[in-house]
Structure formats: C-alpha cells, structure tokens
Amino acid sequence: MASAPSKLYADDVSLLMVLLDTNPLFWSTSSLPFSNFLSHVLSFLNSILLLNQLNQVAVIATGYNSCDYIFDSSVSTSRGLENGRMPALCSNLLQKLEEFVVRDEQLCKEGSENGLASSLLSGYVAIMNAIFSAQRSMVPIDSCYLGSNNSAFLQQASYITGGVYLKPQQPDGLFQYLSTVFATDLHSRTFLQLPKSVGVDFRASKEDSRKDGRPLESRRKDSRKNDPNIQLASSV
Amino acid sequence: MSSGEVIKRAKYKTSVKDPGTPGVLKMTEQKFLFNPNDPSSVTKLDVEFAHIKGHKHTKEGSNKPPWLNLTHDQGGSYIFEFQSFADLHVYREFVGNALAKSGEAAKAASTAKVTSSTKVASEKSAVSFPDEQLSTAEMELRMNLLREDSELQKLHKQFVIGGVLTESEFWATRKKLLDVDNRGKLKQRVGFKSTMILDTKPMADGRTNKVTFNLTPEIKYQIFVLKPAVHQAFLNLVPSKMTEKDFWTKYFRAEYLHSTKNAITVAAEAAEDEELAIFLKEDNILAREARRKIRRVDPTLDMEADLGDDYTHLPDHGIFRDGTKEISETQHEQYMRTLSQDLNRQGAVVLEGRTVDVDLEDPRTVAEALVRSRQELDGDKTQERLDRLSRMTDIEDLREPLDHPFAPLCIKDPRDYFDAQQANALKTLDDARNKMEQTKRNLSIDEAYGSLRDSISKIKTMGLSDPIVKPEVALSVLNGLTQNISSSKFQLGKNSRESILDGLPNTTKHELMHHWMSIQELLRHFWSSYPITTTSLHTKVSRLKDAMSQTYRQLEEIKESVQSDFRHKVSLLVRPMHQALDAAFQHYDADQQKRSSKGEPLNGFV
Numbered sequence: 001m002a003s004a005p006s007k008l009y010a011d012d013v014s015l016l017m018v019l020l021d022t023n024p025l026f027w028s029t030s031s032l033p034f035s036n037f038l039s040h041v042l043s044f045l046n047s048i049l050l051l052n053q054l055n056q057v058a059v060i061a062t063g064y065n066s067c068d069y070i071f072d073s074s075v076s077t078s079r080g081l082e083n084g085r086m087p088a089l090c091s092n093l094l095q096k097l098e099e100f101v102v103r104d105e106q107l108c109k110e111g112s113e114n115g116l117a118s119s120l121l122s123g124y125v126a127i128m129n130a131i132f133s134a135q136r137s138m139v140p141i142d143s144c145y146l147g148s149n150n151s152a153f154l155q156q157a158s159y160i161t162g163g164v165y166l167k168p169q170q171p172d173g174l175f176q177y178l179s180t181v182f183a184t185d186l187h188s189r190t191f192l193q194l195p196k197s198v199g200v201d202f203r204a205s206k207e208d209s210r211k212d213g214r215p216l217e218s219r220r221k222d223s224r225k226n227d228p229n230i231q232l233a234s235s236v
Numbered sequence: 237m238s239s240g241e242v243i244k245r246a247k248y249k250t251s252v253k254d255p256g257t258p259g260v261l262k263m264t265e266q267k268f269l270f271n272p273n274d275p276s277s278v279t280k281l282d283v284e285f286a287h288i289k290g291h292k293h294t295k296e297g298s299n300k301p302p303w304l305n306l307t308h309d310q311g312g313s314y315i316f317e318f319q320s321f322a323d324l325h326v327y328r329e330f331v332g333n334a335l336a337k338s339g340e341a342a343k344a345a346s347t348a349k350v351t352s353s354t355k356v357a358s359e360k361s362a363v364s365f366p367d368e369q370l371s372t373a374e375m376e377l378r379m380n381l382l383r384e385d386s387e388l389q390k391l392h393k394q395f396v397i398g399g400v401l402t403e404s405e406f407w408a409t410r411k412k413l414l415d416v417d418n419r420g421k422l423k424q425r426v427g428f429k430s431t432m433i434l435d436t437k438p439m440a441d442g443r444t445n446k447v448t449f450n451l452t453p454e455i456k457y458q459i460f461v462l463k464p465a466v467h468q469a470f471l472n473l474v475p476s477k478m479t480e481k482d483f484w485t486k487y488f489r490a491e492y493l494h495s496t497k498n499a500i501t502v503a504a505e506a507a508e509d510e511e512l513a514i515f516l517k518e519d520n521i522l523a524r525e526a527r528r529k530i531r532r533v534d535p536t537l538d539m540e541a542d543l544g545d546d547y548t549h550l551p552d553h554g555i556f557r558d559g560t561k562e563i564s565e566t567q568h569e570q571y572m573r574t575l576s577q578d579l580n581r582q583g584a585v586v587l588e589g590r591t592v593d594v595d596l597e598d599p600r601t602v603a604e605a606l607v608r609s610r611q612e613l614d615g616d617k618t619q620e621r622l623d624r625l626s627r628m629t630d631i632e633d634l635r636e637p638l639d640h641p642f643a644p645l646c647i648k649d650p651r652d653y654f655d656a657q658q659a660n661a662l663k664t665l666d667d668a669r670n671k672m673e674q675t676k677r678n679l680s681i682d683e684a685y686g687s688l689r690d691s692i693s694k695i696k697t698m699g700l701s702d703p704i705v706k707p708e709v710a711l712s713v714l715n716g717l718t719q720n721i722s723s724s725k726f727q728l729g730k731n732s733r734e735s736i737l738d739g740l741p742n743t744t745k746h747e748l749m750h751h752w753m754s755i756q757e758l759l760r761h762f763w764s765s766y767p768i769t770t771t772s773l774h775t776k777v778s779r780l781k782d783a784m785s786q787t788y789r790q791l792e793e794i795k796e797s798v799q800s801d802f803r804h805k806v807s808l809l810v811r812p813m814h815q816a817l818d819a820a821f822q823h824y825d826a827d828q829q830k831r832s833s834k835g836e837p838l839n840g841f842v
Contacts, residue, residue, distance in 0.1 A: 085699030
C-alpha cells in the first residue's frame with residue numbers, strides 16, 4: 001500500500017493524544033466490560049509515560065453528546081490521590097471521567113432528540129476536516145477498533161494519515177495489542193513493521209482519486225522540526 | 237470559357253529546372269489531364285483534385301515566367317508553365333474553385349463513414365457535430381487533444397462513437413482543457429524591431445555600378461512610419477504620377493545621396509528633380525510635430541543643471557572643435573540630416589509600437605491605414621494615452637491562469653452513510669446480544685449511563701487488575717500479530733509500497749483502470765442529470781444506465797476470468813466500483829418508482 005508522508009524524527013519522544021469512546025450504548029453491550037477496558041488503557045498510558053521522560057499523554061473522552069479532556073500529563077497534578085491501588089494518574093483520570101459521564105448524561109436529559117440528524121451531518125464534515133488537517137500536518141491517526149464490523153471511517157483516516165488500523169482479535173489481550181503496536185513512537189516506526197490492513201474500504205470517501213483509479217498518494221514532505229512528535233490514537 | 241472545364245496549352249515540368257514538355261492541359265472540376273504534344277512521350281497525367289492539397293503560382297510583377305504549382309498530398313508537385321499570365325490566372329481561379337469543391341466533397345464523404353467503425357483515423361475526421369456550430373479552430377483543438385491523450389481518446393471512442401454520450405456532453409465537463417489551449421496565443425501586440433531599416437543594406441554589384449535594394453512589405457511599412465513625408469509623398473504620387481518602382485528608386489537614390497554627406501550635391505540634385513527634392517528635404521511633417529511637442533513641455537519642469545551647463549565661461553563656449561573647417565551654408569542646411577535626428581525618430585517610432593494591423597502586402601492599403609490611424613491619434617491626446625495604458629496593462633501571459641474554481645461533485649449523500657452506519661451499529665448490538673446469550677438488556681439511555689458509571693466506580697475501588705493481561709493471552713496475541721505481519725509481507729512482497737494494482741498482470745490492470753475511468757465518466761454524467769426535468773435528460777439517463785449495466789457485467793466477467801492467485805485482489809479492487817454502480821442503480825430504481833407512482837404528469841392524466 002502506498003504510504004503517507006512521513007517526517008524525519010530526531011528522537012523517540014511522543015505526544016500521544018488518546019480519544020476514548022465512552023458511548024454508553026456500546027459499552028453496555030460490549031463483550032469486553034468497560035472496567036476491564038479501562039484497566040488495559042490505564043496501564044497502557046502509564047507505560048507510555050515510562051518509556052521516555054519527555055513523553056506526554058492527553059486523553060479526551062468522547063461521549064454521547066459531548067467530549068472533553070479528562071487527562072493531561074503536562075499539567076502537574078496534586079499527588080495526594082494515591083490510594084495504594086493505582087498510581088495517581090489513574091485515579092485522577094478516573095475521577096475526571098466520572099465527572100464527564102455525569103455531565104454527558106445531564107446533557108442527554110436536557111437536549112431533545114431532534115438535534116441528532118443535523119449533528120450527524122455537521123459532525124461528518126467536522127470529522128473529515130479533522131482527518132484532512134491531520135494529514136496536512138502529518139499527524140498519524142492510529143485506530144484500535146473494538147466493535148464487530150470494521151469502521152470504514154477509521155480505516156481511511158489511518159490510511160491517509162499514515163497511521164495504523166487494528167481490530168484486536170482477542171479483546172482480552174488489549175493491553176498487549178496496545179503496547180506492541182500503538183506504543184511505538186514515530187521515530188521507531190521507520191524501522192518497525194506494524195500490521196497493515198490489506199484492503200481499505202474507500203466507499204464513503206469524498207476525496208477524488210487520481211485519474212488512474214489508485215487512491216491518493218500523498219506528497220512526501222521533508223521537514224525537520226524540533227517539536228516532539230505528535231501522535232493521535234483513538235479507540236472505539 | 238465554359239465553366240465546366242479549361243483547356244489551354246501548357247508545359248509540364250517535374251521540377252523548376254526541367255525545361256518542360258509542351259502539351260495540352262485540360263482541367264475539369266474533378267481532375268486535370270495533361271497530354272503531351274509528342275505522342276511518343278510518356279508524361280501523361282490524370283490526377284484528381286481530391287489528391288491535390290494546395291496550389292502556388294508565380295507573381296505577375298516578378299521576372300519569373302507564369303508557373304502554376306500543384307502540390308500533391310503525398311508530397312510531390314506538378315509544375316505547369318503557361319504562355320501568359322492571363323492563362324495562369326484563369327487556371328488559378330479554376331483550381332481554387334475545384335479544390336474548394338473537392339474539400340467539401342471529402343468532408344461529406346467522411347461524415348458518411350460514421351458508423352460503429354473502430355478505426356482511429358476515421359474517427360478523427362468523421363465525427364459530425366450536428367447540434368452545435370463549431371469553428372474549425374475548435375474542431376482542430378479537440379482533435380489535437382484527442383490525439384495527444386490516448387485515455388481521452390479511448391473514452392471518446394467508447395462513449396461518443398458508441399452513442400452513449402453526445403459530443404457536446406462529453407466536452408462540456410472538459411471546458412478547462414479546451415480553454416487552456418486557447419490561451420496559448422499571445423494577445424500582446426508585437427512591435428517593431430529596434431534595428432528597423434537602418435540596417436537595410438543594399439547589395440552592391442562590383443562590376444557594374446549597380447546597387448540593389450531588397451524591399452519587403454515590412455520594410456515599406458517601417459519607412460512609412462518612420463518618415464511621414466515619404467508616406468505623404470507616396471500617397472500623393474503613386475500610382476497617379478509614377479509607378480511604385482520609380483518611387484522607391486527615387487527614394488533610395490535620395491538615401492544614397494544623404495549617405496555621401498555632400499550637401500552641395502544634394503542641393504544640386506534637389507534643384508533638378510522635384511520629386512527627389514521631397515526626399516532630400518527635411519521632413520516637414522516631423523518638424524511640425526516636433527514643434528508641437530516642444531510647446532507641450534511643461535515649463536515648470538525642473539531640469540537639473542550643473543556646472544557643466546555653464547558654457548559661457550568655458551573656452552570656445554564649450555563646443556569641441558576638432559580643427560576642421562566646416563563650411564555650412566545656411567541655404568543647404570535643410571538638406572543636412574544628423575544622426576541624432578534619425579536615432580530620435582527611430583526611438584520614438586519603436587516605442588510607439590505598431591498602430592496599424594493590416595495585411596502588409598499592398599503598400600497602398602498600408603499607407604491609407606496609417607493615415608487613418610494618424611487622424612485618430614490627432615484627437616484627444618489624453619484619451620489616447622489612457623487607451624494605450626489600458627492596452628498595456630492587459631498583459632495576459634503575466635496574469636495568473638484563470639482557474640475556474642468549482643466544487644468537486646459529491647456523489648454520495650452523507651446522510652446515506654450515516655443511515656447505513658446507524659443500521660450497522662444496531663446490527664452489531666443485536667449480534668452482541670445474541671452472542672453473549674445474556675438476558676435481554678434494556679437499551680435505554682439511563683440504564684446505559686448507569687452501567688457505565690458503575691464500571692468506573694468498580695475500577696476505582698478495585699484498582700487495576702493484576703495481572704493486566706494473562707500471560708497466555710499475551711503470548712497468543714503476540715504470535716497472532718507476528719504472523720499477520722509476516723504473512724502480509726509475504727503477500728505484498730518485499731516492496732511494501734507496491735500497490736495492489738502493480739501485482740496484477742498488465743492486461744487485467746489496464747482493463748480495470750479503463751473501467752474505472754469509464755465508470756467515473758458515466759457516473760459524473762449520471763449524477764449531474766438528476767433531478768430529471770426534461771425528456772432529453774430522461775433519455776440520457778436511460779442510455780447511461782444501459783452503459784453502466786454493461787460495465788457492471790464486464791467487471792463481473794473480469795472477476796471470474798482472472799487467475800485464482802489474483803482473484804482476491806481483483807475482487808477488492810472491483811468492489812468499490814460495483815458499489816458505486818449499485819448506488820447509482822438504486823437511485824435510478826427509486827426514482828423510477830417515484831415517477832410511476834406519481835403518475836407521470838408530463839404525459840397527461842392516467
């Protein structure tokens with residue numbers, strides 16, 4: 001498959017943005033319980049921060065009606081919440097997550113149902129814009145998909161931004177998947193082989209392909225910057 | 237002479253040097269026949285005008301004998317020498333008419349060839365454009381485009397010749413292509429060369445004292461522009477008082493005299509020959525213009541003066557004398573011309589550019605056109621300047637290309653996507669439910685939120701599970717990932733950048749790409765025809781639908797006929813094409829249903 005543009009990275013520092021899907025309808029019927037899922041994810045975040053002193057992690061929870069930051073490692077938090085069972089970052093995150101879910105539920109009760117259709121359409125445009133901006137800024141979007149069918153959206157997003165799309169076959173081993181595939185920093189990816197999806201479903205693609213029918217091959221940009229590498233990971 | 241044919245004596249030459257075989261040349265509207273006088277000679281000719289692509293002839297005023305040259309479309313030429321120019325003109329007219337008629341006949345014959353022939357050559361000349369008036373230039377342009385781009389040509393052949401799309405529809409989406417080529421021509425006016433006629437050197441014959449000047453129409457035009465007095469004289473004297481040749485002879489004699497710089501000789505000659513005097517004198521018209529221009533100089537202009545301008549206190553008033561004695565008689569002053577005058581005049585004319593845009597062949601028309609333009613210029617000076625400014629700022633090749641911005645056609649309605657996804661999501665929920673074999677869960681939002689919050693508090697109290705992942709599970713995951721990576725590497729080969737297309741055999745690849753392009757084209761026209769408002773759109777859509785079904789079947793055949801190694805890859809590639817076509821078919825069917833249920837108000841009551 002054609003690869004997306006890649007920057008040259010000087011070191012293996014990463015800034016990882018995690019989008020956590022907290023759609024209650026999905027999680028109430030998922031085979032992997034939400035609490036297990038959270039433990040996998042929290043351990044993963046912890047290990048990211050351990051890989052390199054300069055690594056940073058930020059977590060955004062996407063709920064049914066809203067989304068919000070629930071964790072940012074660059075913000076120095078008060079370390080008083082350590083309760084012996086988990087590191088402070090986890091308890092902070094969980095606290096914020098709970099508050100977020102409560103707010104989301106509140107919004108659900110207040111909002112009426114007719115806002116749904118318009119938000120879908122404008123949401124679609126917003127998502128595509130975000131994906132294209134990521135492509136432009138050369139920020140790879142990795143996807144870890146836990147539903148039953150594949151998500152065409154995320155497949156395309158990962159494909160055109162040069163990220164990894166993975167649908168774990170064994171949800172119990174989620175942490176293993178996360179740490180093997182998604183914890184790799186962008187510098188190391190140049191010499192690591194990551195799972196590639198053989199076929200990408202381009203059905204809903206709005207971009208026009210080139211005349212000869214191949215999907216768009218993005219241009220290679222060669223820019224060296226001193227920013228830490230930015231990496232976007234989302235899990236559904 | 238009868239209008240149907242011309243018969244005269246002529247000599248046939250195979251080349252210019254050939255003395256020529258005398259004979260009789262007979263021309264009819266379709267062909268010409270030449271029979272030599274000598275019956276034993278073999279140079280008989282019988283050529284149809286369809287094979288002749290052009291004709292040339294020698295001019296009457298030149299020293300050449302009357303020749304007519306007919307060029308064959310295979311590269312040869314037939315040269316006929318006539319007894320007089322009158323004969324030549326008769327034949328020339330006849331040939332012109334015959335060629336025009338045969339040109340039309342050729343076009344008519346080739347349009348009759350429009351069937352489902354697949355020969356490339358016939359397509360280029362054979363396409364008729366019944367529903368639009370196209371200039372030949374545009375037709376040329378389209379044919380050039382088709383010739384250069386083979387993919388475009390294939391599409392054109394498939395759709396326009398196959399009757400699916402009309403020519404205008406095909407090109408309507410390619411306006412950008414047609415437009416860009418048109419702008420290749422520069423719209424700037426080309427001006428004079430700055431060397432102009434000052435470097436027209438005569439050819440001097442050393443033995444006889446003859447000097448030969450070569451005059452082209454361009455040079456004549458330049459002379460008219462440079463020297464208004466000569467221009468005026470030309471208008472007055474030719475052809476009433478003297479022939480053009482005499483005029484120019486006199487003119488060059490005057491030039492020669494000037495170049496000798498002998499003012500006395502010049503004065504003497506001028507006294508003898510009145511017409512020569514015109515050329516020798518100072519150019520009155522120029523002088524008048526110069527005086528006018530001097531008067532228009534702004535008196536408040538601050539002309540910088542420095543010490544060098546103080547000539548009163550320098551020896552000899554600052555004039556450099558080289559010691560030679562200059563005998564300047566005032567009476568001969570008017571016959572002197574200085575280099576600086578010439579240069580100034582030349583500079584002024586070059587900067588003005590060409591003001592006249594006529595065919596330069598006939599000096600008379602050029603002269604008259606110049607007069608007209610001068611009269612126009614004498615009008616409002618400021619307006620003239622503004623006009624000139626506006627003309628100069630419109631330099632097209634310095635402008636950015638006119639990019640017609642358009643939004644790419646959005647083929648699918650995003651709402652459909654979301655509907656599909658919603659259906660998918662619900663389907664997965666159903667599957668999950670069945671898979672887990674749990675008691676029926678209530679999907680109400682409140683309960684869902686409640687369970688979510690419970691999970692969070694559960695993990696808060698219990699902490700992270702220990703171990704996070706069971707070792708066996710971790711191992712199997714790792715093995716699975718490794719296998720996946722190595723197998724995909726095996727499938728795709730060492731070069732992971734290679735796309736699926738490259739792995740296929742060439743014929744399949746080309747077929748698939750061609751199908752992709754034709755599907756793009758069809759879909760573009762299909763979706764742009766909705767909503768259907770006229771019957772022409774309706775027929776267009778049905779035509780397109782038939783073409784699309786045909787392509788659909790062809791794709792399926794490709795899928796089945798390909799080798800088993802590639803079958804998976806091909807089906808992956810074919811799937812989106814099928815899906816796009818399916819979406820179009822669905823839309824078509826839905827629309828048909830709507831129409832039939834509405835009762836087709838166009839056709840009246842049911």
